[in-house]
Amino acid sequence: xxxxxxxEGNESRTxxxxxxxxxxxxxxxxxxxIVRVVPNKFPALESEGELERVGEGVYDQIxxxxxxxxxxxxxxxxxxxxDLSEAHVQKVALAYRHRxxxxxxxxxxxxxxxxxxxxSAAGATVLHSHTQILGMPVMPTTVKRELESARDxxxxxxxxxxxxxxxxxxxxxxxxxxxxxxxVAICPFASRFPFEVLLLPxxxxxxxxxxxxxxxxxxxxxxxxxxxxxxxxxxxPAYNFLLHSAPxxxxxxxRSDDWQTLSLDYHWHVExxxxxxxxxxxxxxxxxxxxxxxxxxxxxxxxxxxx
Amino acid sequence: xxxxxxxEGNESRTxxxxxxxxxxxxxxxxxxxIVRVVPNKFPALESEGELERVGEGVYDQIxxxxxxxxxxxxxxxxxxxxDLSEAHVQKVALAYRHRxxxxxxxxxxxxxxxxxxxxSAAGATVLHSHTQILGMPVMPTTVKRELESARDxxxxxxxxxxxxxxxxxxxxxxxxxxxxxxxVAICPFASRFPFEVLLLPxxxxxxxxxxxxxxxxxxxxxxxxxxxxxxxxxxxPAYNFLLHSAPxxxxxxxRSDDWQTLSLDYHWHVExxxxxxxxxxxxxxxxxxxxxxxxxxxxxxxxxxxx
Numbered sequence: 001x002x003x004x005x006x007x008e009g010n011e012s013r014t015x016x017x018x019x020x021x022x023x024x025x026x027x028x029x030x031x032x033x034i035v036r037v038v039p040n041k042f043p044a045l046e047s048e049g050e051l052e053r054v055g056e057g058v059y060d061q062i063x064x065x066x067x068x069x070x071x072x073x074x075x076x077x078x079x080x081x082x083d084l085s086e087a088h089v090q091k092v093a094l095a096y097r098h099r100x101x102x103x104x105x106x107x108x109x110x111x112x113x114x115x116x117x118x119x120s121a122a123g124a125t126v127l128h129s130h131t132q133i134l135g136m137p138v139m140p141t142t143v144k145r146e147l148e149s150a151r152d153x154x155x156x157x158x159x160x161x162x163x164x165x166x167x168x169x170x171x172x173x174x175x176x177x178x179x180x181x182x183x184v185a186i187c188p189f190a191s192r193f194p195f196e197v198l199l200l201p202x203x204x205x206x207x208x209x210x211x212x213x214x215x216x217x218x219x220x221x222x223x224x225x226x227x228x229x230x231x232x233x234x235x236x237p238a239y240n241f242l243l244h245s246a247p248x249x250x251x252x253x254x255r256s257d258d259w260q261t262l263s264l265d266y267h268w269h270v271e272x273x274x275x276x277x278x279x280x281x282x283x284x285x286x287x288x289x290x291x292x293x294x295x296x297x298x299x300x301x302x303x304x305x306x307x
Numbered sequence: 308x309x310x311x312x313x314x315e316g317n318e319s320r321t322x323x324x325x326x327x328x329x330x331x332x333x334x335x336x337x338x339x340x341i342v343r344v345v346p347n348k349f350p351a352l353e354s355e356g357e358l359e360r361v362g363e364g365v366y367d368q369i370x371x372x373x374x375x376x377x378x379x380x381x382x383x384x385x386x387x388x389x390d391l392s393e394a395h396v397q398k399v400a401l402a403y404r405h406r407x408x409x410x411x412x413x414x415x416x417x418x419x420x421x422x423x424x425x426x427s428a429a430g431a432t433v434l435h436s437h438t439q440i441l442g443m444p445v446m447p448t449t450v451k452r453e454l455e456s457a458r459d460x461x462x463x464x465x466x467x468x469x470x471x472x473x474x475x476x477x478x479x480x481x482x483x484x485x486x487x488x489x490x491v492a493i494c495p496f497a498s499r500f501p502f503e504v505l506l507l508p509x510x511x512x513x514x515x516x517x518x519x520x521x522x523x524x525x526x527x528x529x530x531x532x533x534x535x536x537x538x539x540x541x542x543x544p545a546y547n548f549l550l551h552s553a554p555x556x557x558x559x560x561x562r563s564d565d566w567q568t569l570s571l572d573y574h575w576h577v578e579x580x581x582x583x584x585x586x587x588x589x590x591x592x593x594x595x596x597x598x599x600x601x602x603x604x605x606x607x608x609x610x611x612x613x614x
Binding site for chain 1: 351364366368420422423429431439443448472475496497549551580587591593595
């Protein structure tokens with residue numbers, strides 16, 4: 001077994017924890033935790049400093065200020081997220097919600113991305129199961145485009161784009177992996193990647209940080225089910241997991257109640273992308289993706305694995 | 308040595324050629340060629356059929372009509388593009404120009420992408436050196452965005468964005484790999500990938516298919532120099548090569564002279580992306596890229612390799 005800096009007993013190998021789920025009255029930064037959140041030891045963005053925007057001729061620069069944290073999902077370096085109990089996954093989701101709420105208070109942060117690289121083909125460098133949280137001073141390009149599409153749709157139709165997609169998918173059924181009371185998993189229409197899965201709340205909700213404890217429980221069950229289906233169908237594939245939630249706020253000066261203005265033009269969701277194919281010149285040159293596995297077939301395989 | 312379907316003598320293993328550079332009076336589809344262009348045996352898009360656009364609820368579909376061709380750059384399966392003589396690379400470029408001109412006449416085609424995957428880490432499946440040409444019935448997302456940026460800049464300033472970038476780079480010098488009479492190679496500001504290189508015509512030109520024979524010669528020399536510098540610095544890295552030229556036309560009904568309207572808001576160029584790092588959750592989730600190699604350092608290494 002490889003040494004893991006994230007394992008129970010190695011708490012001194014990481015920066016001091018910013019959040020942990022501990023149920024036995026254990027002390028911070030010692031053993032006894034179930035889920036533990038620490039600042040990334042090698043952060044992509046620094047937490048200290050002023051946010052500065054500078055132009056240089058035609059170019060734009062912004063200082064690398066933000067937050068970069070690691071959610072260690074289990075004290076055991078051998079366990080994967082898919083193998084944890086539903087109750088344990090719920091505690092991981094609780095950590096996501098807590099950090100989203102906390103980091104949203106930093107006025108320098110414009111967007112908080114929660115993402116996971118499972119397996120080295122998906123870019124994981126530490127194999128001990130963990131999720132990364134990145135609070136960024138700018139809105140990411142891909143999120144911006146998704147928000148713009150959703151907003152355009154809302155302005156045209158006064159309906160949520162994702163709710164419309166969900167209604168259409170539920171009525172056709174061919175791309176549904178499963179539908180539950182609170183969450184639905186689908187293989188998206190014209191998926192970019194084989195076995196790509198979209199997990200989204202069945203009832204409209206734009207902001208993951210406002211998810212209730214009860215909803216977190218349903219989410220944990222559904223997420224575990226998606227990961228189990230992928231594992232049964234593909235045999236523990238490398239994957240990326242992306243939680244897309246509404247941005248912290250449109251402008252950093254207007255907070256809290258302004259979130260409401262976003263409420264119908266976004267719908268939070270999770271994208272799970274198994275890394276089975278290689279991105280090549282075509283994909284870089286076009287932004288299009290060639291996918292040899294139709295989502296209708298992928299959904300059928302995944303459904304069958306769960307039955 | 309592995310069997311190559313593209314090697315001289317195996318002409319019957321590919322579909323019949325659509326273009327070839329032959330200098331000794333040899334017959335089509337037999338040996339004696341220097342560069343040979345054939346339809347892709349496993350095309351991503353079919354050449355026969357009607358172009359149909361269909362809506363399905365919130366989704367859009369278009370039939371997979373277009374052209375997918377392969378430029379076999381050399382009869383010798385052992386040679387890489389970087390190793391060919393300048394005169395030979397010029398013949399490869401001549402094949403690009405010829406196919407761009409020909410495929411532009413197909414009214415179903417909106418954009419023609421010329422791209423190359425070198426090495427299996429870059430997605431190459433056949434290792435015999437070749438380039439792919441894809442004529443598509445829709446404008447690719449990434450090209451559309453690049454065109455929009457360039458057009459916005461032009462509408463604001465009545466100057467070409469790429470010419471402005473070139474002027475700024477030539478005056479600062481820190482990201483220049485080399486400058487020649489006709490072409491300049493730079494490591495772009497805030498490069499997405501380590502050792503990414505942008506090769507562009509020094510004097511404004513929007514459409515590769517209008518390049519003169521003399522300019523093709525200069526281009527061949529410059530392209531070879533970039534590939535040699537990457538090889539000397541990184542030891543034959545896998546790479547993707549993308550030729551970005553102006554779209555065939557904005558609307559399929561207006562051709563030829565309408566190209567002029569695009570002339571100042573685009574500037575053709577080649578992107579060369581060595582595949583040294585892995586794309587992970589962060590990149591998928593944001594559209595941003597973490598690059599451990601500053602372009603200023605990359606440019607210096609590449610400059611030194613050429614001196």
